[in-house]
Amino acid sequence: MKRLFIIFLLMLSGNGFAVDYRQFSNPEQQEIYESLTSELRCLVCQNQTIADSNAELAADLRRQVYEMIEQGKTRQEILGFMTERYGDFVLYKPPFKAKTGILWIAPAIFLLTGLIAVFLFVRQKKKLSGIESSPEKQEKIRSLLENGDQS
Amino acid sequence: MLKYIIPLILFIVLAVFLALGLNLKPGDIPSPFINKPAPAFSSPKLDAPDEKLSQTDLTGKVWLFNVWASWCVSCRSEHPVLNQLAQEKAAVIVGLNYKDDPDDARKWLDTLGNPYTVSIMDQDGRIGIDWGVYGVPETFVIDKKGVIRYKHTGPVTDEDIQKTFLPLIAKLQIES
Numbered sequence: 001m002k003r004l005f006i007i008f009l010l011m012l013s014g015n016g017f018a019v020d021y022r023q024f025s026n027p028e029q030q031e032i033y034e035s036l037t038s039e040l041r042c043l044v045c046q047n048q049t050i051a052d053s054n055a056e057l058a059a060d061l062r063r064q065v066y067e068m069i070e071q072g073k074t075r076q077e078i079l080g081f082m083t084e085r086y087g088d089f090v091l092y093k094p095p096f097k098a099k100t101g102i103l104w105i106a107p108a109i110f111l112l113t114g115l116i117a118v119f120l121f122v123r124q125k126k127k128l129s130g131i132e133s134s135p136e137k138q139e140k141i142r143s144l145l146e147n148g149d150q151s
Numbered sequence: 152m153l154k155y156i157i158p159l160i161l162f163i164v165l166a167v168f169l170a171l172g173l174n175l176k177p178g179d180i181p182s183p184f185i186n187k188p189a190p191a192f193s194s195p196k197l198d199a200p201d202e203k204l205s206q207t208d209l210t211g212k213v214w215l216f217n218v219w220a221s222w223c224v225s226c227r228s229e230h231p232v233l234n235q236l237a238q239e240k241a242a243v244i245v246g247l248n249y250k251d252d253p254d255d256a257r258k259w260l261d262t263l264g265n266p267y268t269v270s271i272m273d274q275d276g277r278i279g280i281d282w283g284v285y286g287v288p289e290t291f292v293i294d295k296k297g298v299i300r301y302k303h304t305g306p307v308t309d310e311d312i313q314k315t316f317l318p319l320i321a322k323l324q325i326e327s
Contacts (some may be wrong), residue, residue, distance in 0.1 A: 043285035046177060056250065057285055060276045085283035087183040 022066050029069050036065050036078055039092045049092060182283060182302040189216070189293050190281040197248050197256055197270040204245070204271050206297060213323045214243040215316075216291040217267070217307075218279065220251040221259040223287040229306035230263050236312055237266035242292075242320045246270030249279050249287055292316065294323045 024030040034051070040061060042053035050058040050065075061082075068078045082090045094100045184190075193205035217233065219226045237244055246267035248256045253272060260270075273279055282291070292301040301319055303311060 043180060056276070057279075060280060064280055084183060085280060086285065087181060087283075089180045 022062075024069070032075055032078075033065060033069055036069075036075065037062055040065070040082060041090050041092055043086060043090065179304055180285065182299075184283060184291075184299045184302065187299055189291070189297050189299050190278075192271070192278045192281065194271040194273060194278060197246070197253060197260075197272050200253070200272070204269055206293075209243065209245065209293070210297050211295050212243050213295055213320055214245055214293050216245050216247060216282070216293060218247045218249050218282075218284050218287050218289045219270075220249045220287050221255040222251065223249075225306040226288045227263070229288050229308075230266070232307050232309055232312060233266035234264045235309070236316070239317075241317060242324075243268045247278060247282075247284075248272050249284065250274060250276045292319055292323070294326060 022030075022033060024033060037051035038049045040050045042048045042050045042055055042058040042061070044055040044057050045053050048055075048058070050061045052058075064081075065078055068081065073081075079091070088094045088097075088100065094103060096104055189206050191206055193203050196202050196204055215236075219229075233244065244267050246269070248270050250273065253274075256270070256272075260267075271278075276284075282289075286304055288306055290303040290307055291299050294300050300323060301315070303315070307316070
């Protein structure tokens with residue numbers, strides 16, 4: 001049991017090592033660094049942020065972000081620097097543009113289609129159950145249950 | 152009738168999306184640099200570290216900028232293609248030796264042949280970041296005015312040379 005617990009703790013610790021820790025004199029800069037590195041995509045391993053990734057490019061980009069913050073650059077300036085070089089793809093949250101519109105709208109469309117489908121389905125089911133419960137049918141069902149099918 | 156048509160439509164929509172998805176190459180990220188001026192650099196040459204090369208030295212020439220490294224496996228498969236292209240002398244080929252050990256890089260060129268008119272060193276990957284490099288090898292085509300006209304990600308094949316690079320270079324050579 002104790003051993004399992006230690007293994008569990010070791011599993012938790014894995015994430016802590018992924019990011020190389022950088023010390024800023026100013027807590028605001030620390031915050032910008034942490035939020036930026038977790039919203040910029042690592043272009044080598046595309047489903048990871050540069051904070052998560054151990055790829056060399058991710059380390060270089062973290063260094064770049066760190067240096068730009070130290071130089072006093074703002075969030076927007078750093079994001080601008082990255083998109084100028086790597087395009088919108090480097091952002092985990094792409095801006096709303098004609099090209100990316102479908103990304104943003106599609107989930108709403110799917111949800112709406114689903115809701116309409118459920119609504120139609122339920123309404124149809126209700127109609128059907130209305131027919132089933134007509135008195136003649138009920139009578140027939142009862143006689144079938146009592147006497148069995150003699151046809 | 153509707154009972155059959157709706158699933159059919161759903162199936163077709165799904166099939167179209169899957170087919171599109173299969174043909175997408177997530178590794179190919181469109182470069183924001185196309186038709187933009189080449190990012191500035193000034194970096195020591197691999198074979199003569201005392202001399203520097205900057206992008207302005209290449210103004211007036213059509214040149215290829217090929218990102219390579221001795222640790223890069225696909226660069227090895229691309230190398231004979233570049234050697235072949237260098238023999239045709241269609242354009243100046245400049246190499247960016249990306250995050251490499253200069254000794255390893257020079258050894259690599261000695262054994263495999265050197266297609267580059269000149270290679271420059273980018274040991275800490277800063278020029279790479281400025282050019283939006285995310286995977287080695289990458290190849291840019293730059294026109295006489297210093298504007299990036301094309302980018303190829305991954306190893307260049309003979310087919311790419313014949314179908315894309317040579318026609319584009321020929322076109323750019325005519326431009327003033």
